Amino acid sequence: MAALKNAEALIPRFKFEKLLNQDQAGRRIVLQGTIDSEPALLLAERAAFDSDESRLSTLSNSLSHIQNLGDNDIYRWYMAHSGVGEGQPADLKINLIYPCTEQHLKKYRAQAVRHVTETPHVYRDHVRPYMKTKRDQGRLNWVFNILDGRTEQEDVLFRSPHSTTTEDERYLLLPDLNWDRKTLGGLHLLALVERRDIWSLRDLKKKHVAWLKRIVADIASTVSRLYSIDADMLKCYVHYQPTYYHFHIHIVHVSLEAGATQAVGKALSLDNIISQLATMAGDQEAGMDNVDLSFTLGEASELWTDVFLPLKEKRLQ
C-alpha cells in the first residue's frame, strides 16, 4: 500500500523538459523530464470511452464549453470538454449528423469483417463481371472527367507532359481527400494512370514491369521535387479490392500514421507487386490474374453478400 501511494506521489513531482514524441494522431504524448533530478519519461494517452449505457445516455448532457467549429447541411462539428474543464483545452471532438438517414447508420454501424481468398477462377467468373457492372454504371465518370480535364483541374498537382510521355505511360497526381494538403508528415497523394485498360492490379502483367518501374521512379522524383522531401521517405501501395476500378496508386509519407487503409488484407506494396511480376513463371502475358489474392471484406459489402458468401455456402461455384 505504501508502495502504491509512493507511485501516485511520483506524478506531480515530474518536471517537464521536452516533448519527445507525439503519435496516435496526437492522442499520445511522450514527455521527457526528471523526478528529483533523475531522468524520467511520462507517457500520457487518451483513454477509451466508458461504454457503460448509463454513462453514454448522459454524455451529451455532461459536456461543457461546446464550441461549434462549422456546419454543412446536416453535418456539424465541435470541440468540447468531457467535464467541467475550467481553464483546460478541449479534450473532445464531436460530430453531429442530424437528421441522419438509414445510409448514415449503415456507414457507421460496427460491421463484421471476413477474410476471403479470391482464386483466379473466382476472379474470372465472379469478380471481373462485378467490376464490369460497376464500370458500366458510370461509377468512373468522375475519374474520366478529371483525366479529360473537365473537372477538378485546380486539384491536379502534376500531369505527365503529353509532349514527352507516350499515351500509355501518362498519369496525374491528386491529393487524397484525407490529406490536409499542408502537413508534410501526413502527405497522401493519388496517382491516376491515364490509360483505361487497367481496372485493378489484377490486370498487371509481366509485360508491364518496365512501365511500372518507370512510373514508380517518376512518381518518386516528381513528389520529392514538388514537396522537397527525400524520395526514400515515400511509399507506394495499391488497394485490393480498390474502391473504384481504375488503376490508381496511393503515395504516402512513411511517417503517416498507418491505419486500416494501409493494412494487410487491404493494401499491397506496389514495389512488391512489381517484384512478384518480375519473378513470375510464364510469358509476358502472365500476370496477377493468375494468383490467389487474400483480403478482408465487410459483411455489408456487395462482394461479400453477392459473391463470397454464396461461394462459402455453395450456392455459387
Place this chain on the structure above:
Amino acid sequence: MAALKNAEALIPRFKFEKLLNQDQAGRRIVLQGTIDSEPALLLAERAAFDSDESRLSTLSNSLSHIQNLGDNDIYRWYMAHSGVGEGQPADLKINLIYPCTEQHLKKYRAQAVRHVTETPHVYRDHVRPYMKTKRDQGRLNWVFNILDGRTEQEDVLFRSPHSTTTEDERYLLLPDLNWDRKTLGGLHLLALVERRDIWSLRDLKKKHVAWLKRIVADIASTVSRLYSIDADMLKCYVHYQPTYYHFHIHIVHVSLEAGATQAVGKALSLDNIISQLATMAGDQEAGMDNVDLSFTLGEASELWTDVFLPLKEKRLQ
C-alpha cells in the same frame, strides 16, 4: 451567429438510444439517438493533446484522481483525470518510466523512417550476414527455450502433437504480448515453427508451398476451435524485417484495429506470399531470396545505420 448558437444548443438535446460503434481503440464512439424525435448520430472522439509548451509543463500537476494500477521495477502505470473530473470516469492512461535510461529515450523519441528496397544481392551480401550475427549473439535463446519446453510452457496455447506431426511441420501457438488474452476482437497470436532452418520469409521456397498451405489451414482450424470463432475471421501475416530471426506467423482477428504493425512496408500477407511462391518461375529451390523486397526502417535501426545508409551513400555496395 444565430445559426452557430443553434448548432451548440443541439448537443444537449440529443437523446441517447444505443451505442452504434466503438473504434480507434475505444477512443471514438458513435451514438445513435434522436433530437426532437428525428434520428441523429453523435460521434465523440478523444482530441489530440495540446502540444503547447506551457500546457505540457503543467500537465503532470493538472492531473487529478491519479490511480496507480501496477508497477514493475522502473515501470508504473496509472489512470487519471485531465481536469477536476468530479464523478467522471478517468480519461487518461499514464505510464511512468523512472529512472529511465538513454535506451528508453531512444525507443520513444520520434524517429524518422526510410523506405528501402532490399535486392537479392543486398540480402545475400549484407542482410543475411547481419541476421547470422544476431542469431549468433544468442538473441534467439528465448525462442529455443520455449520450443524445447524449458520456459513459458504455461503460455503455450497449442503444440502440434509430436505423435502425428512430422518434425518439419510442427509449430506452437503463443499469445502476442499486446493481446489482453480475453477480448476476442483483439485476438493476436504468434505461431512459432519448431524447425530452425527458416530464419525469415527470405528462406521460403517453392518446395515449401504445400507445407505452408497445411500450416495455414491447421492454424485456422486450431485457433477457430480454441476460441470458437469462424476461420474466415482470422488473418495471418509475417513481418519483414521481423524483430527476431526465427520464422513466426502473426494471427489476428480481422477486426483488430490495424496499426503500424500490420502496415504496408512492415507486414506481408502469408497467403499472398504462398501464392507468390506457387506462381514463381524456377525449380523447387527458387524462393523469396530471389525477389526485391521493399520495407520501412527507422533511422535509428542498425540495418539503416550499418547497411542501407552506407549503401545509399555508396560507402558500401
